[in-house]
Amino acid sequence: MEVLKFGGSSVGSSKRIHQVVEILDRYSKHGKVVCVVSAVGGITDKLLKAGQLALEKNESFAAEFDEIRKIHLSLVSELIPNANDYVLEYLEEELSYLKNLLDGIYLINELTPKTSDKLTSFGELLSSFIITEVAKHRGIDAVRKNSQELIVTNSNFTKAEVNYLVTNKNIRDYFKTAHQLTVLPGFVAKSNLGEITTLGRGGSDFTASIVAAALQVKKLEIWTDVSGMYTANPKLVKQAVPIEVLSYQEAMELSHFGAKVLFPPTVQPALDLEIPILIKNTLKPEDKGTLIKTHSNSTSGSVSGITSVDHIALLTLQGNGMVGIPGFSKRLFEVLALEKINVIFITQASSEHSICFGISEGDADLAVTSVNACFEYEISTRKIRPVEVEKNLSIIALVGDRMKNHQGISGKMFSALGKNNVNVRAIAQGASEKNISAVILENDVKKALNALHESFFEVKTKQLNVFITGVGNVGHRLLSQIEQQRKFLKNELRINLRVMGISNSRKMYFDEEGIDLGNWKDHLEQGEQASLDGFLEKATQLNKRNSIFVDITASEAVSQMYSSYLKRSISVVACNKIACSSEFHNYKTLKNLSKKYNASFLFETNVGAGLPIIDTLSNLVASGDKVTSIQAVLSGSLNFVFNNFDSSTKFHDVVKEAQKEGFTEPDPRIDLSGVDVARKILILARESGYEMNLEDIENDSFLTKANLESDTVDDFYESLSEDEEHFQKLFSAAIANNSQLKYVAEFDKGKAKVGLKEIPQGHPFYNLEGKDNIVMFYSHRYPEQPIIVKGAGAGADVTASGLFADIIRVSNK
CATH class of the missing domain: 3.40.1160.10 (Acetylglutamate kinase-like)
Incomplete structure (x- = not known):
């Protein structure tokens, strides 16, 4: 039968x-x-x-x-x-x-x-x-x-x-x-x-x-609209999968905490006789479903499922008058029972100073009134405080028979939550070790479930959720690279990379399931009006685990948003140099926020586009070495300009070409004035452990007064044409000295300067071609023969590659 x-x-x-x-x-x-x-x-x-x-x-x-x-x-x-x-x-x-x-x-x-x-x-x-x-x-x-x-x-x-x-x-x-x-x-x-x-x-x-x-x-089959009990709620966790076998106790725990496939009391007659229960899907009868029996006999992992229950209120009864006094717990739970209030969650401090319990949010007001009335005398004599209540909470729980005596489960759970800025309000774990429960904000449930599911069930696959502002030339290349490499990342690096939001100066667009990168331009055009606060608010509202904000602008206003992202445990990847070259206090604040909120702050592209300059420097410092001196050509755009400028060309035309190729900032004055290079050497000095500000850097500009005082980009180009003779003289003087013109950044003994130099033959900078950069690090371990990093230092493709590398680096945190 x-x-x-x-x-x-x-x-x-x-x-x-x-x-x-x-x-x-x-x-x-x-x-x-x-x-x-x-x-x-x-x-x-x-x-x-x-x-x-x-x-x-x-x-x-x-x-x-x-x-x-x-x-x-x-x-x-x-x-x-x-x-x-x-x-x-x-x-x-x-x-x-x-x-x-x-x-x-x-x-x-x-x-x-x-x-x-x-x-x-x-x-x-x-x-x-x-x-x-x-x-x-x-x-x-x-x-x-x-x-x-x-x-x-x-x-x-x-x-x-x-x-x-x-x-x-x-x-x-x-x-x-x-x-x-x-x-x-x-x-x-x-x-x-x-x-x-x-x-x-x-x-x-x-x-x-x-x-x-x-x-x-021999078994009871319950047919519903899902293929059994899942590792997590599939409506909230897309990667959730059906659990093939569960023990009765695991199934009851999961059902109690939100998995609505079963209501435990109703299947008690079958459980009493140890009749297996098979959960099947009417819509997909061929699926195996979930078999619930006395013992799961599974060796697949320590945790069987992750579940949650919403609309929880957390009430706390506390006071010094409770310590060492028997009967408080009895009175508390007795009054709740009399009011027919079901207690879902209990935890008590070992000091006996407080008892914390979770109930349905709908019962909270009645519970507060009843408990305060019960302990009216103790409250009036200040032995205990009136009941404190927190609402808009949820309980998340790890469930599994094999969690017992399995070391590190709690650590892994709370580490995953902490990395994603999920604040835990209370914790409970029974002596059976088959359930670890935590109370969190209701708004964090989806992120928490996905983070925990990723940690316990997706093994090596990590999901990165990216929000990009500034989808111009470099941004376009970055999106193309992400689209091209997504399959490789998933198959080879176990990284599922999704772009959740994009923005330019006019529009912004979001998709909770990930933007179709083959059609992102059309989506962006149909998006809402862009705003910096709106972009932050939406990224916060989506509340995705492993979120990354990518800044591909040259905007000071955007750079001022970094702290807000980091405080929300959203990592920041930036090619915008303004933040890291701003006041030293701001630079240090961002670095400290990154540590405090466990959110990466990466800016490799601040200095050498896709070159691993900061990474190399960081490894030196981390290993205990001390950088003493830096010599570098840090502007790919200026190197391109002076490599292509000669007596047969016009300086104005070469600069125009550099801008057209995407080697300069949108405003080429930032590059040619030396400010961009000054920012780069400042960042390297700071990353080397020195406290400096931009005004501490000596800037020996090769531009004329008219160039520097131009009001607009058009005025600037006009002044370059008018001062062509000045630039030709610079070139002629270098040729006469058998040298090449290079814009050099130097740091030595705590001081830094930037300026145009005549580089003689035989010098490592002399044959630096095209838009290449070069950096030489001298340190205690490398006092005479420096560590040299050399390669393309400008261009949309290499800058996008550098940003991409930083995004991937976040996955290793």
């Missing part, structure tokens, strides 16, 4: 009922089947709503009834074409009884628990009749048996208690000679006085469990 239960979601439409009957047909060919069904999806709520409207003398209850009638008649019409008179007459008769009951509620203005049970029973009675008739229409040897004739209860309406002695005998006697398929309405029963009762929440599961236990079947 097989016992199958189908929930409301499984019988919510003609298509789904057809799938249910297909499953029953297949099973009934191999043995006798008992099928327990819930009401058609949504009907129980509609019945209760109609009853409430009738009670309130609201005549629209009739419209609600008409909708209920229409749903059931439509199902018959779609599933049993040309249904015989008996089917339609029965339905109309039952619906007529329902209408009379609603009319009675309306007339006498009363809806007792007893009447409510009678009202809600119509859902299961109607659905079980329809499914039976559909099965008969398919040629299955089927019969409907009214569960009210089998299950006997007391008269505790809306949540009746079962008389198992009588009920079990009824079930066994009836099924001694059963049809191939017997359909039972779930949820409904009758009292020993013959009154209609219901079994309360999860009543259909309860009916199936009662029948399975009475018949002592």
